[in-house]
Amino acid sequence: MSISDISTSIGNINLSNPFILASGILDENGYTMKRILSEGASAAVTKSIGMEERNGYKPPIVAIDDPIFINAVGLPNPGILNVGEEIKTARESGKPVIGSIFGKDENEFIELAGKMEEYGVSAVELNLSCPHVKGFGSEIGGDPNLVRKIVKGVKGAISKPVWSKLSPNVTNLLDIANAASDSDALVLINTVRGMKIDIYSKKPVLSNKVGGLSGSSIKPVGIRSVYEVKSNMDIPVIGVGGIESGFDAVEYIMAGATAVQIGTAVWKYGRAVFSKVTNELLEFMGSEGYGKIEEFRGIALK
Numbered sequence: 001m002s003i004s005d006i007s008t009s010i011g012n013i014n015l016s017n018p019f020i021l022a023s024g025i026l027d028e029n030g031y032t033m034k035r036i037l038s039e040g041a042s043a044a045v046t047k048s049i050g051m052e053e054r055n056g057y058k059p060p061i062v063a064i065d066d067p068i069f070i071n072a073v074g075l076p077n078p079g080i081l082n083v084g085e086e087i088k089t090a091r092e093s094g095k096p097v098i099g100s101i102f103g104k105d106e107n108e109f110i111e112l113a114g115k116m117e118e119y120g121v122s123a124v125e126l127n128l129s130c131p132h133v134k135g136f137g138s139e140i141g142g143d144p145n146l147v148r149k150i151v152k153g154v155k156g157a158i159s160k161p162v163w164s165k166l167s168p169n170v171t172n173l174l175d176i177a178n179a180a181s182d183s184d185a186l187v188l189i190n191t192v193r194g195m196k197i198d199i200y201s202k203k204p205v206l207s208n209k210v211g212g213l214s215g216s217s218i219k220p221v222g223i224r225s226v227y228e229v230k231s232n233m234d235i236p237v238i239g240v241g242g243i244e245s246g247f248d249a250v251e252y253i254m255a256g257a258t259a260v261q262i263g264t265a266v267w268k269y270g271r272a273v274f275s276k277v278t279n280e281l282l283e284f285m286g287s288e289g290y291g292k293i294e295e296f297r298g299i300a301l302k
């Protein structure tokens with residue numbers, strides 16, 4: 001039997017398989033990104049980069065009780081002026097490198113996106129789940145007017161594709177997705193706000209108290225988010241949240257995702273997870289008689 005074709009494309013970005021390294025995991029350094037790309041990821045998203053260098057929060061920054069995985073790292077990053085070399089190294093892989101950025105307002109996002117374009121990224125991913133100056137717990141991605149302004153501003157300032165990564169921590173996801181509809185693609189979802197308390201010290205485990213839940217426990221939220229957006233909008237969606245196997249990726253693709261990203265599973269299982277998920281996707285397609293991903297993309301929406 002002939003082997004299935006698992007290539008896909010998001011606009012003009014061609015991917016050899018649908019599996020992309022998600023922002024925040026082993027992607028602050030050009031060499032680790034290059035290594036992951038050589039071991040099967042079809043593209044890599046950098047750690048979210050801001051205007052200035054940031055150390056992030058004090059430990060504890062993760063609370064793990066498998067499958068519960070909560071992090072509050074606090075967006076540590078070297079600052080935009082210090083990532084050019086890392087991106088150059090990662091690009092030696094010959095595969096697409098996506099620059100993730102976060103800012104406090106439209107102007108910062110525009111400046112960061114311009115720098116990322118200069119560094120030669122294939123697309124810019126806007127991390128809209130970053131804190132909002134409005135106060136504790138609120139995220140930029142929860143304000144449709146701000147989202148619209150940032151997306152329009154960045155789209156007008158650079159010629160590379162713009163992906164908007166949305167937060168699930170909102171009352172109406174479709175309102176935000178519509179506000180971001182000038183994007184070339186939407187990335188769904190970032191982490192879900194969560195918390196863990198140590199019952200003996202009687203305190204929250206994380207130094208920041210609240211963190212972002214990721215991994216298999218959020219997969220149903222990610223699938224629902226992709227399904228909801230693809231049922232209502234005609235825009236490419238990249239699914240992310242709890243993907244640990246090729247079969248998990250099939251669920252996202254059936255909900256309409258063009259590609260998927262993997263974060264926590266790389267932390268949990270190491271780089272080898274990319275060849276594992278690829279083999280599982282091929283196994284599924286072989287057993288179900290699919291030659292191409294398009295044959296089942298969005299099939300659950302019908």
Ligand SMILES: Cc1cc2nc3c(=O)[nH]c(=O)nc-3n(C[C@H](O)[C@H](O)[C@H](O)COP(=O)(O)O)c2cc1C
Pocket residue numbers: 022023024025047048071073075100127165189190191213214215216218240241242243261262263264265
């Ligand atoms: C330790 C850690 C750091 C993260 N840092 C970022 C980040 O800098 N920017 C971002 O957009 N998402 C970040 N994320 C979110 C992931 O990219 C992803 O959206 C989320 O974890 C859900 O996918 P997963 O279940 O495969 O991890 C981070 C996640 C983890 C676990």
